[in-house]
Amino acid sequence: MAVYDLSRLPYAEQMRWRTQRCPAHATNPGAADLALAGWQVFDPLLHAAHIRTRLPHAMPGHHGKA
Numbered sequence: 001m002a003v004y005d006l007s008r009l010p011y012a013e014q015m016r017w018r019t020q021r022c023p024a025h026a027t028n029p030g031a032a033d034l035a036l037a038g039w040q041v042f043d044p045l046l047h048a049a050h051i052r053t054r055l056p057h058a059m060p061g062h063h064g065k066a
Contacts, residue, residue: 016026
């Protein structure tokens with residue numbers, strides 16, 4: 001699951017994200033879409049299997065350095 005916080009973006013940019021349009025096509029509402037938007041409304045009761053309450057643990061001996 002990925003959660004995006006769009007609240008700091010200008011309203012027009014929030015709407016572009018929500019309608020899943022690239023910047024080049026965001027201003028042209030009549031532009032054809034290659035695929036339909038795939039957003040689903042998140043329901044914590046229906047999607048409980050996707051909720052993780054703890055961050056994953058790092059692998060032993062791995063400190064996040066490349």
